[in-house]
Amino acid sequence: MPRKKMRTVALEQQLLRSALEIVEAGDRTLTARTVALAAGTSTGALYELFGDKAGLIKAIFHDGFRQWAELLEQVPTTNSARHDMIAMLQTTRTFSKTNPMLFEIMFARPFVEFQPTADDYGVAKGIYAGVTRRVGRLLAETGSTGDQIDIARILISVNRGLIAAELGGILGASQKSIDRRWDLAMNTLLDGLTTGLPPSKQAKRATRSV
Amino acid sequence: MPRKKMRTVALEQQLLRSALEIVEAGDRTLTARTVALAAGTSTGALYELFGDKAGLIKAIFHDGFRQWAELLEQVPTTNSARHDMIAMLQTTRTFSKTNPMLFEIMFARPFVEFQPTADDYGVAKGIYAGVTRRVGRLLAETGSTGDQIDIARILISVNRGLIAAELGGILGASQKSIDRRWDLAMNTLLDGLTTGLPPSKQAKRATRSV
DNA sequence: CTAACAGACGGAACGCCGTTACGCAACCAT
DNA sequence: ATGGTTGCGTAACGGCGTTCCGTCTGTTAG
Numbered sequence: 044m045p046r047k048k049m050r051t052v053a054l055e056q057q058l059l060r061s062a063l064e065i066v067e068a069g070d071r072t073l074t075a076r077t078v079a080l081a082a083g084t085s086t087g088a089l090y091e092l093f094g095d096k097a098g099l100i101k102a103i104f105h106d107g108f109r110q111w112a113e114l115l116e117q118v119p120t121t122n123s124a125r126h127d128m129i130a131m132l133q134t135t136r137t138f139s140k141t142n143p144m145l146f147e148i149m150f151a152r153p154f155v156e157f158q159p160t161a162d163d164y165g166v167a168k169g170i171y172a173g174v175t176r177r178v179g180r181l182l183a184e185t186g187s188t189g190d191q192i193d194i195a196r197i198l199i200s201v202n203r204g205l206i207a208a209e210l211g212g213i214l215g216a217s218q219k220s221i222d223r224r225w226d227l228a229m230n231t232l233l234d235g236l237t238t239g240l241p242p243s244k245q246a247k248r249a250t251r252s253v
Numbered sequence: 254m255p256r257k258k259m260r261t262v263a264l265e266q267q268l269l270r271s272a273l274e275i276v277e278a279g280d281r282t283l284t285a286r287t288v289a290l291a292a293g294t295s296t297g298a299l300y301e302l303f304g305d306k307a308g309l310i311k312a313i314f315h316d317g318f319r320q321w322a323e324l325l326e327q328v329p330t331t332n333s334a335r336h337d338m339i340a341m342l343q344t345t346r347t348f349s350k351t352n353p354m355l356f357e358i359m360f361a362r363p364f365v366e367f368q369p370t371a372d373d374y375g376v377a378k379g380i381y382a383g384v385t386r387r388v389g390r391l392l393a394e395t396g397s398t399g400d401q402i403d404i405a406r407i408l409i410s411v412n413r414g415l416i417a418a419e420l421g422g423i424l425g426a427s428q429k430s431i432d433r434r435w436d437l438a439m440n441t442l443l444d445g446l447t448t449g450l451p452p453s454k455q456a457k458r459a460t461r462s463v
Numbered sequence: 464c465t466a467a468c469a470g471a472c473g474g475a476a477c478g479c480c481g482t483t484a485c486g487c488a489a490c491c492a493t
Numbered sequence: 494a495t496g497g498t499t500g501c502g503t504a505a506c507g508g509c510g511t512t513c514c515g516t517c518t519g520t521t522a523g
Contacts, residue, residue: 075510076508208406224403232438236441254489255489255491255500256490470519475514478511480509480510481507482505483506485503
């Protein structure tokens with residue numbers, strides 16, 4: 044007896060698309076009204092479909108991880124695990140620089156409303172698994188005995204820190220110096236983490252080798 | 254002829270103190286009204302003294318760097334530059350974990366109103382200089398030829414990334430695994446960055462040493 | 464064919480935010 | 494004492510997140 048329902052999953056995706064357009068344009072005016080207007084609907088629809096603004100941002104957050112995972116899956120596997128690992132890290136860096144605001148939503152918290160929980164970061168599990176797998180290949184290639192999970196988490200976190208610094212303009216002034224420091228940090232880490240020696244021994248060796 | 258002025262620098266500091274108390278308590282309701290009320294004054298005073306809310310957050314931002322610099326200056330200089338460097342990085346980590354919301358204001362952007370510029374990060378210059386100086390000592394100690402500034406920037410950015418990951422709960426679940434990964438990442442980096450070899454040669458050496 | 468009803472829609476309303484304008488109050492010179 | 498000048502807090506404004514309700518739709522019973 045009632046009228047046909049329009050607030051379906053299709054409209055939800057339309058709202059999410061409109062929100063992503065605003066975010067990707069770097070526009071800070073991500074409000075319930077602007078998103079609803081851009082999607083050709085009303086705030087009532089947005090609140091029925093997403094619960095509240097935090098729900099909308101959470102959807103953006105999840106879609107960001109989905110996009111990231113999609114890019115990482117496209118990274119080809121070559122005969123050099125080391126090369127592939129660098130490619131993954133650089134793909135992540137390029138993705139973040141292409142969508143800085145999406146990067147912030149995923150890794151900083153530019154909107155007070157949404158505070159990601161451990162559950163939310165669970166969407167990154169597939170990504171972590173992929174990185175961990177490639178770390179395993181890398182360790183096999185170099186014959187080292189480091190812990191795959193430790194190394195994967197470190198690489199992801201360090202990359203995130205370097206990217207955040209680059210986006211904030213505090214890693215360096217010129218692109219040349221930024222690139223040099225990113226390369227130096229990542230290659231140094233990959234070198235050290237794939238030798239299979241515990242860091243204390245490395246430290247001694249490094250100190251004594253001088 | 255007018256009445257005595259109360260909106261002085263003293264009241265400005267009182268407002269900043271009240272704002273810091275709210276921030277350090279992890280309270281997300283940092284509004285003009287709550288801060289003014291806590292400081293026993295009105296929003297008019299806040300706006301006369303700080304211009305707008307972004308000005309207040311900028312003041313918090315700057316005070317955060319002042320606190321950080323103060324802590325770093327207290328790190329003693331021992332006969333091991335390596336030990337001192339670890340101490341600085343750990344001091345930064347402890348500071349961030351003690352005041353996670355202050356860390357976010359300094360390194361993420363939890364309030365849309367304030368977007369730090371390169372000028373704002375200029376307050377970190379003293380900190381960078383201090384870290385760079387200690388890197389110089391470290392390089393001298395190990396006899397390596399790396400670039401002080403490159404290494405200082407890298408250490409700061411990587412540390413920030415690891416801390417952000419730790420605070421977000423994505424570096425690891427248990428404190429033990431988090432500490433292990435932090436130690437592994439930082440010691441590996443310090444090892445590799447102080448050997449004086451360009452990373453490509455390190456890579457070859459690391460690969461062939463297996 | 465029509466009327467009544469179930470319920471989905473959107474706009475209007477509420478409280479809170481950042482911000483500003485204004486009326487009252489306080490002080491000093493006369 | 495008094496008037497004028499200036500500083501103060503409050504109240505108002507537009508916009509936000511969020512909710513609620515009047516309207517309108519589409520079906521179905523008679």
